[in-house]
Amino acid sequence: MAQPSAKPTPLLKDELDIVIPTIRNLDFLEMWRPFFEPYHLIIVQDGDPSKIIKVPDGFDYELYNRNDINRILGPKASCISFKDSACRCFGYMVSKKKYIFTIDDDCFVAKDPSGKEINALEQHITNLLSPSTPFFFNTLYDPYRDGADFVRGYPFSLREGVPTAVSHGLWLNIPDYDAPTQLVKPLERNTRYVDAVLTIPKGTLFPMCGMNLAFDRELIGPAMYFGLMGDGQPIGRYDDMWAGWCMKVICDHLGWGVKTGLPYIWHSKASNPFVNLKKEYKGIYWQEELIPFFQSAILPKECTTVQKCYLELSKQVKAKLGKVDPYFLKLADAMVTWIEAWDELNPSGGDSTKLPNSTTK
Numbered sequence: 440m441a442q443p444s445a446k447p448t449p450l451l452k453d454e455l456d457i458v459i460p461t462i463r464n465l466d467f468l469e470m471w472r473p474f475f476e477p478y479h480l481i482i483v484q485d486g487d488p489s490k491i492i493k494v495p496d497g498f499d500y501e502l503y504n505r506n507d508i509n510r511i512l513g514p515k516a517s518c519i520s521f522k523d524s525a526c527r528c529f530g531y532m533v534s535k536k537k538y539i540f541t542i543d544d545d546c547f548v549a550k551d552p553s554g555k556e557i558n559a560l561e562q563h564i565t566n567l568l569s570p571s572t573p574f575f576f577n578t579l580y581d582p583y584r585d586g587a588d589f590v591r592g593y594p595f596s597l598r599e600g601v602p603t604a605v606s607h608g609l610w611l612n613i614p615d616y617d618a619p620t621q622l623v624k625p626l627e628r629n630t631r632y633v634d635a636v637l638t639i640p641k642g643t644l645f646p647m648c649g650m651n652l653a654f655d656r657e658l659i660g661p662a663m664y665f666g667l668m669g670d671g672q673p674i675g676r677y678d679d680m681w682a683g684w685c686m687k688v689i690c691d692h693l694g695w696g697v698k699t700g701l702p703y704i705w706h707s708k709a710s711n712p713f714v715n716l717k718k719e720y721k722g723i724y725w726q727e728e729l730i731p732f733f734q735s736a737i738l739p740k741e742c743t744t745v746q747k748c749y750l751e752l753s754k755q756v757k758a759k760l761g762k763v764d765p766y767f768l769k770l771a772d773a774m775v776t777w778i779e780a781w782d783e784l785n786p787s788g789g790d791s792t793k794l795p796n797s798t799t800k
């Protein structure tokens with residue numbers, strides 16, 4: 440009698456962690472169960488550590504609250520934000536896997552135009568495992584996708600592409616708008632499904648959103664610091680933006696690619712635009728000076744590792760952005776603390792044992 444076909448092992452099952460920052464609950468995981476259950480979750484519980492976050496049965500996870508972060512990092516915990524989704528980067532640091540996928544707890548499974556449920560994780564993995572083309576733009580989008588290729592005139596010397604460091608997904612329903620845009624367009628919903636994945640060209644920055652994001656942690660992990668945001672800080676909701684600008688400058692310098700486009704998730708909650716305005720208003724005018732800083736940032740050729748690039752960037756932040764606001768002096772120091780903590784938890788060669796004192800299942 441024919442044996443029932445064994446279910447294929449999910450791609451990168453033991454090489455990828457799913458990092459979820461939460462201040463709410465994890466009910467959304469039920470909808471993702473078919474896609475996420477085989478993977479290990481790293482839950483970063485923000486806010487009150489005495490609150491019990493229920494993780495749905497059947498998931499393999501580690502859960503870290505603020506007490507855990509303080510216990511594990513000691514004084515270096517000062518670089519991990521409190522009461523802001525920026526706390527998620529602690530999950531990147533404690534992971535021992537090659538890849539990370541991070542998703543917000545108000546993001547659900549979206550459907551493509553045919554009505555098929557989108558396995559966002561699978562698409563991110565496809566994006567990360569195929570090369571990027573940052574040095575020359577392919578007008579037929581992702582040339583490595585089935586049914587596409589490099590178009591006429593695309594240099595053959597560049598068709599091998601480069602390693603992909605980051606895969607930036609998008610959102611149906613509630614778009615990731617800033618507070619002013621949310622205020623003037625409260626009812627706007629993104630209904631446009633664009634079936635494309637693009638490499639962001641070298642030398643071009645972009646607004647990286649952290650709600651549906653995957654990256655090669657072994658390549659670019661140390662650059663994925665989400666900054667000092669939230670409690671006690673003059674700014675919020677620029678965590679992912681800061682990380683995206685630092686990351687892109689470093690990827691451009693080291694010759695790695697960043698992709699944006701598919702997959703889509705369904706973003707369900709519109710956060711409060713008035714609260715968001717209070718969090719992000721300084722960022723809205725600071726960024727007019729931050730963007731030229733990153734656009735003109737030059738990393739010396741001696742910066743051959745992400746850590747060296749990141750420490751060089753922190754020096755330039757201190758030297759050039761301190762005049763914008765003293766906050767950037769503090770942020771520059773926190774960037775150094777982040778790298779110190781990263782290297783402490785990820786000694787070269789890595790150590791696959793789990794960290795002490797985390798809640799694991």
Ligand SMILES: O=c1ccn([C@@H]2O[C@H](COP(=O)(O)OP(=O)(O)O[C@H]3O[C@@H](CO)[C@H](O)[C@H]3O)[C@@H](O)[C@H]2O)c(=O)[nH]1
Nearest residue numbers: 460461462463485522523524543544545649650676710
């Ligand atoms: O203090 C907090 C607030 C939230 N979280 C968790 O972080 C994510 C995102 O939270 P939320 O969905 O409320 O916020 P959005 O405005 O939709 O998020 C987008 O804006 C960026 C804010 O920086 C964020 O990266 C984008 O995704 C949820 O999982 C909350 O539970 C938190 O941990 N601490």
Ligand SMILES: [Mn+2]
Nearest residue numbers: 543545708710
């Ligand atoms: Mn949200």
